[in-house]
Amino acid sequence: xxxxxxxxxxxxxxxxxxxxxxxxxxxxxxxxxxxxxxxxxxxxxxxxxxxxxxxxxxxxxxxxxxxxxxxxxxxxxxxxxxxxxxxxxxxxxxxxxxxxxxxxxxxxxxxxxxxxxxxxxxxxxxxxxxxxxxxxxxxxxxxxxxxxxxxxxxxxxxxxxxxxxxxxxxxxxxxxxxxxxxxxxxxxxxxxxxxxxxxxxxxxxxxxxxxxxxxxxxxxxxxxxxxxxxxxxxxxxxxxxxxxxxxxxxxxxxxxxxxxxxxxxxxxxxxxxxxxxxxxxxxxxxxxxxxxxxxxxxxxxxxxxxxxxxxxxxxxxxxxxxxxxxxxxxxxxxxxxxxxxxxxxxxxxxxxxxxxxxxxxxxxxxxxxxxxxxxxxxxxxxxxxxxxxxxxxxxxxxxxxxxxxxxxxxxxxxxxxxxxxxxxxxxxxxxxxxxxxxxxxxxxxxxxxxxxxxxxxxxxxxxxxxxxxxxxxxxxxxxxxxxxxxxxxxxxxxxxxxxxxxxxxxxxxxxxxxxxxxxxxxxxxxxxxxxx
Ligand code: GDP
Numbered sequence: 001x002x003x004x005x006x007x008x009x010x011x012x013x014x015x016x017x018x019x020x021x022x023x024x025x026x027x028x029x030x031x032x033x034x035x036x037x038x039x040x041x042x043x044x045x046x047x048x049x050x051x052x053x054x055x056x057x058x059x060x061x062x063x064x065x066x067x068x069x070x071x072x073x074x075x076x077x078x079x080x081x082x083x084x085x086x087x088x089x090x091x092x093x094x095x096x097x098x099x100x101x102x103x104x105x106x107x108x109x110x111x112x113x114x115x116x117x118x119x120x121x122x123x124x125x126x127x128x129x130x131x132x133x134x135x136x137x138x139x140x141x142x143x144x145x146x147x148x149x150x151x152x153x154x155x156x157x158x159x160x161x162x163x164x165x166x167x168x169x170x171x172x173x174x175x176x177x178x179x180x181x182x183x184x185x186x187x188x189x190x191x192x193x194x195x196x197x198x199x200x201x202x203x204x205x206x207x208x209x210x211x212x213x214x215x216x217x218x219x220x221x222x223x224x225x226x227x228x229x230x231x232x233x234x235x236x237x238x239x240x241x242x243x244x245x246x247x248x249x250x251x252x253x254x255x256x257x258x259x260x261x262x263x264x265x266x267x268x269x270x271x272x273x274x275x276x277x278x279x280x281x282x283x284x285x286x287x288x289x290x291x292x293x294x295x296x297x298x299x300x301x302x303x304x305x306x307x308x309x310x311x312x313x314x315x316x317x318x319x320x321x322x323x324x325x326x327x328x329x330x331x332x333x334x335x336x337x338x339x340x341x342x343x344x345x346x347x348x349x350x351x352x353x354x355x356x357x358x359x360x361x362x363x364x365x366x367x368x369x370x371x372x373x374x375x376x377x378x379x380x381x382x383x384x385x386x387x388x389x390x391x392x393x394x395x396x397x398x399x400x401x402x403x404x405x406x407x408x409x410x411x412x413x414x415x416x417x418x419x420x421x422x423x424x425x426x427x428x429x430x431x432x433x434x435x436x437x438x439x440x441x442x443x444x445x446x447x448x449x450x451x452x453x454x455x456x457x458x459x460x461x462x463x464x465x466x467x468x469x470x471x472x473x474x475x476x477x478x479x480x481x482x483x484x485x486x487x488x489x490x491x492x493x494x495x496x497x498x499x500x501x502x503x504x505x506x507x508x509x510x511x512x513x514x515x516x517x518x519x520x521x522x523x524x525x526x527x528x529x530x531x532x
Pocket of ligand 1: 024025026027028029030031032033095146147148149150260261262263264
């Protein structure tokens with residue numbers, strides 16, 4: 001193909017793609033909505049096979065022994081499906097006990113997020129935390145108010161809560177008619193049509209029942225008293241809430257809001273319609289050379305945001321998840337791993353079709369490919385078709401949980417350190433070595449990370465280790481003027497450590513200690529993320 005037609009093809013593929021992830025509090029309905037989204041993407045005939053965590057079934061992506069014992073998914077799998085004329089990539093984010101730093105990092109590798117909120121509960125803590133992460137890149141957010149088949153809170157109050165707590169404006173796109181036993185459907189404010197809800201359609205794509213126009217007398221026939229109530233509500237909503245504004249949405253300042261029930265498979269398609277219409281196509285990405293790389297640039301580039309070990313128990317390899325930023329991946333192509341300067345030939349990258357691993361022939365910006373490796377790839381690594389820039393924006397996040405790690409056999413200290421440093425380079429956990437003691441502190445965002453690390457230390461490094469509790473509230477990476485940092489280092493030595501990459505880190509016993517340190521040393525930056 002000529003350069004011009006390759007460029008055209010890439011542009012065409014880029015325009016089609018939407019890469020997003022779901023943020024939600026546990027039990028808000030992320031798994032259920034994922035199933036329905038895939039149903040609409042025609043990927044599974046009958047929704048309900050993504051993850052059987054509660055029924056004890058194991059979905060295809062469950063791979064590690066430990067996962068199987070627990071019936072949870074440690075993996076962040078990637079699902080690609082067509083919807084209308086778009087091609088959607090959904091990056092699954094570990095949520096329950098498997099919540100981890102990977103959840104955060106995945107959010108920095110997508111172009112938009114879907115926020116799922118339980119309509120009876122409103123905004124919950126995990127959602128607040130995840131929203132903070134999306135703010136690092138001002139990622140556009142689409143909102144789905146779920147569980148309308150139950151009695152939910154007053155919809156206007158829910159929107160107020162999102163605006164107050166999450167500091168994002170809400171623009172309702174659909175508006176619910178009743179809830180719980182009285183859930184009748186939604187009115188689509190932009191299309192001026194009412195879509196009626198039918199129960200018992202959770203596992204199929206329904207024949208939709210639509211009434212055009214809010215003043216249509218058919219609405220009164222079908223909805224009775226609810227029709228008048230809807231008209232009054234819509235008048236109120238039009239006056240009291242924000243209109244949808246695409247610019248504000250793309251800036252991460254306003255979220256379009258959809259109402260529905262994932263379980264009843266109602267409203268999910270309205271949300272998907274909004275996603276493919278408004279959510280951004282694969283976005284440019286900043287580099288250390290200052291200039292962003294655009295997705296329609298023909299030269300291949302991408303970055304690694306997640307590494308997963310032992311996906312296939314028969315092969316003890318690791319798979320690095322690479323998000324393509326520009327150009328085109330072709331089977332057998334050569335790429336440069338910028339950190340090592342080495343060229344690697346990639347003949348067997350993987351794509352992810354709802355948990356199945358399949359080999360890809362070609363892939364485009366916005367797509368995720370899996371690269372096999374034996375510990376040579378690190379989180380944040382950039383791959384290019386030859387250039388030497390590195391992408392920025394795939395950070396480490398300050399851990400929220402800390403433990404001291406101790407050996408059962410003290411002679412294996414060296415292996416332990418080696419294992420921990422390698423595992424920290426893969427993003428499995430973070431390791432901190434205090435300046436004035438021989439302790440090893442590990443830090444994580446989710447508890448399961450601790451178990452994974454002990455398991456992997458044992459199986460991959462033959463090291464038996466255990467944890468002890470330790471009094472640490474949070475960690476911050478320390479930087480600033482060299483003299484000031486030296487002064488701080490002398491004064492606060494007891495609470496300073498080096499992380500896996502030898503970066504100076506303040507290990508705060510309490511949040512109050514952190515505030516005091518920040519007050520006392522205004523010239524020092526205490527950062528809660530660190531770029532690779
Ligand atoms: P996740 O933890 O966010 O992945 O949530 P799940 O999708 O596993 O859902 C948690 C529970 O809520 C499950 O029992 C679901 O069946 C239920 N659920 C999800 N969506 C709905 C809904 O729209 N209506 C009702 N009534 N239950 C729902």
